[in-house]
Amino acid sequence: MIHQVMIHALPVPVVNGPEAACQYQSELVYADEGEGNTYFWEIVGGTITAGQNTGSVTVTWDEPGTGSLNMVETNEFGCSGSTDYEITINPAPAPAIDGNALVCANSEQVTYITPLNDGNTYNWTVTGGEIVSGADANEVVVNWGGNGQGTLSLVETNTVTTCSAAA
Numbered sequence: 001m002i003h004q005v006m007i008h009a010l011p012v013p014v015v016n017g018p019e020a021a022c023q024y025q026s027e028l029v030y031a032d033e034g035e036g037n038t039y040f041w042e043i044v045g046g047t048i049t050a051g052q053n054t055g056s057v058t059v060t061w062d063e064p065g066t067g068s069l070n071m072v073e074t075n076e077f078g079c080s081g082s083t084d085y086e087i088t089i090n091p092a093p094a095p096a097i098d099g100n101a102l103v104c105a106n107s108e109q110v111t112y113i114t115p116l117n118d119g120n121t122y123n124w125t126v127t128g129g130e131i132v133s134g135a136d137a138n139e140v141v142v143n144w145g146g147n148g149q150g151t152l153s154l155v156e157t158n159t160v161t162t163c164s165a166a167a
Helices: none
Strands: 020-022 028-032 038-044 044-052 054-063 065-074 080-090 110-113 120-127 129-133 138-143 151-158 163-167
Touching: 028 065, 028 129, 038 044, 065 129, 065 151, 138 151
Parallel strands: 020 080
Antiparallel strands: 028 054, 038 065, 044 054, 065 080, 110 138, 120 151, 129 138, 151 163
């Protein structure tokens, strides 16, 4: 007696998405090209924020170093294939504003500084006053306005990785 067996092909999962990301970068999408199959994702170095059990996941990467996604794809016949996808997680800058948080109305030439990191860019913004100098440097000088609350913000960007962070 002959028993015929149907042999089904294994899925060949392929993950598409960024190969490098910035620490704490969110809303990054990784996806498989297949349709109609079921999926299971595991992550190292980050968090899946949406899409588990679908062909596309949204990820936030955590600590710098190497992260990875493992995806198992199962077809309608129960045949499974898996793949690992490595991601380089670049460190985010860590700007910290140092300077006087309490000033008198109409104070002039008040200096604020953040540590200098060669190759990084700096973008300061102010409300309730005006930047006198250093809007694109690690040190900024501000003339504050009248009574009330002012804010000073900074975005530091690494020009090599394009990773940025705000303070």
